Amino acid sequence: MQLLDWVVLIVTLLFIVSYGAIKTRGSKNVEEYILGSNQTPWWTVGLSVMATQASAITFLSTPGQAYHDGLGFVQFYFGLPIAMIVICYTFIPIYHRLKVYTAYEFLEQRFDIKTRSLAAILFLIQRGLGTGLTIYAPAIILSSLLGWSLNWMNFIIGTLVIIYTVSGGTRAVNMTHKQQTFVIMTGMIVTFFIILSYLPDELSFNNALHIAGANDKLNALDLSFDTDKRYTLWSGLAGGFFLMLSYFGTDQSQVQRYLSGKSIRESQMGLIMNGLLKVPMQFFILLIGVMVFVFFQFHAAPLHFNPNNTKIINNSAYVGEYHKLEKDLEGVAAEKQEISMLYVNQLYQDYDNKELHNRMVALNNQEKDLRDQAKELIKKADVKAETNDKDYVFLYFILNYLPKGMIGLLLAVIFSAAMSSSASGLNALASTTAMDIYKRNVKGEKSEKHYVNATKMFTLFWGIIAILFACIGTLFENLIQLVNIIGSIFYGTVLGIFLVAFYIKYIRAKAIFYSALISQATVIYIFLMDIVSFLWLNVIGAGLTIGLGLLLQSFIKSPPDEEIPESLQA
Incomplete structure (x- = not known):
């Protein structure tokens, strides 16, 4: 800077x-x-x-x-x-x-x-x-x-x-x-x-x-x-x-x-x-x-975007293997730039050459494979290293x-x-x-x-x-996904409580409280077992809270029913 x-x-x-x-x-x-x-x-x-x-x-x-x-x-x-x-x-x-x-x-x-x-x-x-x-x-x-x-x-x-x-x-x-x-x-x-x-x-x-x-x-x-x-x-x-x-x-x-x-x-x-x-x-x-x-189809990109991991590998016994991968990447990058330009030039003739198309894709797959091998070396050099470097791509470009x-x-x-x-x-x-x-x-x-x-x-x-x-x-895998995963674990249950509060007068305090506790514990279990994608946890948490609330309310003897004030109704 x-x-x-x-x-x-x-x-x-x-x-x-x-x-x-x-x-x-x-x-x-x-x-x-x-x-x-x-x-x-x-x-x-x-x-x-x-x-x-x-x-x-x-x-x-x-x-x-x-x-x-x-x-x-x-x-x-x-x-x-x-x-x-x-x-x-x-x-x-x-x-x-x-x-x-x-x-x-x-x-x-x-x-x-x-x-x-x-x-x-x-x-x-x-x-x-x-x-x-x-x-x-x-x-x-x-x-x-x-x-x-x-x-x-x-x-x-x-x-x-x-x-x-x-x-x-x-x-x-x-x-x-x-x-x-x-x-x-x-x-x-x-x-x-x-x-x-x-x-x-x-x-x-x-x-x-x-x-x-x-x-x-x-x-x-x-x-x-x-x-x-x-x-x-x-x-x-x-x-x-x-x-x-x-x-x-x-x-x-x-x-x-x-x-x-x-x-x-x-x-x-x-x-x-x-x-x-x-x-x-x-x-x-x-x-x-x-x-x-x-942009990186036409300019050199590093083998790994996280500079902290690069330091780790350069001070390890795997530095030779890593440098070999870097050399291989240079060759792939040079051919990728050439093929990409050929592909662009033929596009101006309203023609999509499948051979060039497939070669360009194959080169990008080769590059991905080299990056995966680099991550394996980094993991060998330091088992605690986080090898996912998605969050460093834009930063590398900026700097x-x-x-x-x-x-x-x-x-x-x-x-x-x-x-x-x-x-x-x-x-x-x-x-x-x-x-x-x-x-x-x-x-x-x-x-x-x-x-x-x-x-x-x-x-x-x-x-x-x-x-x-x-x-x-x-x-984690990616910072923005981690934030959304944390939210998805808890949001569904809380939303279920609010939806009941707004729309389902039948369910009262004791039923919603215990249904929310059971729902939250279930969502955490589903997440830890990796049963579904995290976005579905929001649906599951809200649905469980509402469903269990209806079920529990049918078994719980409520105090004499009082009219919910109009100000609390949707």
Whole structure:
């Protein structure tokens, strides 16, 4: 990185942190600190909702996902627009009518304190883990870039987020989301056009897509009913719908964003904005990863993208074998570039030469085989090494091919995304702990200022916990998948509780509480046994909670039936 990159990165981050801390300090009461005095306009609600979901993991991991597996991951988001409609017409009106601080307050009014506490605790577990991962993702970047300790990077990033989140609460989170979203979208759009400019002059965008398509990178739809496949149209519509319905409807990190809206209509418009823009945005980020794949058809790529693993192998007894694989890759890359250019030239004649097509695909398969052999050597050199390097693909491109200043901007994009999602997570964790756990158990009457200070202390507490989670985090198959897997394990059960609360008056507190406990234990077992793809856990968790609730209620003798207040009904 050059001096200009450091200036761009540092100035951007310091501006966001200081702006959020100075502009929003001094909240006088809980409503102002947690709900931002309900003064957030719809477009800020929409940007804040998008920024909360679009963590650094989205911009670090998604292009690498597309580089390896193509556009198929976009199916994960197909259920999102439908979920937004359901939430707008069911969840938001009830939350606003009840004037709740958290989504889980509603559950106490509908059921009892045990059910409210159970849902809140499940949220705290999964969001605490998720927030730690949103800190961990960008920490990888600087630790790789500077050779600094990963734990120190986790500490620095976590501290930056804690500063303005503790200072200004929800208003600080919402306000900084606007600046962060601007930085994020500017950086990604500019990067896309830079990648296109780096492709050979004779390669049009349309022909670049031909190369990607020939290597199965443009398969955005999978219509199969195979439940073992992670991403299909059906898992996206069904599993994705339940996951998004739970995430946006019951996860306090999102609920708190639209609870701060000026009115029901403003909150609804913010979510509809997210529903309209999220799938195209995700498709665009995946397309960037596909273009990075095309770029490396004409430029040299490393045998392994993770520099930490490269250091391990270079200091091991397997370095000779590894260098041989690198030589083999150079030969494959040279032939691949030649064949790719021949393939492009014949496309201009409206002719698709099958021999060239098959040879190009075969060379990419050879390259993949060499990379797999390299991973085996790395594993031999260090059995603890995580050999999956998807999350380093886009980072490698940024650091090695972008011009001066753009490197700093792209790193600012990833850091801004990390800070936006981490801040939302800490804000929600603190609010839930203060209002759903602490306030329910504290003795005596306490002032508004007391609960504001308590929420600030819980923000600091969860910030420290998230940093600790980040310090023990390891790369799973892929960071963005790990975050979604964690959510899928817990979201289905919580969603089942809320769906019963909204729509099934017959089921009462005791039945839903025990059905949720059984459902959660079953989902964890199914995940550990690897029975189905993780997206289906959302459907299973919600379905089990509802089904068991109906069954248990038929055996449980309920107290005399009381009419559920109209304010609690959908």
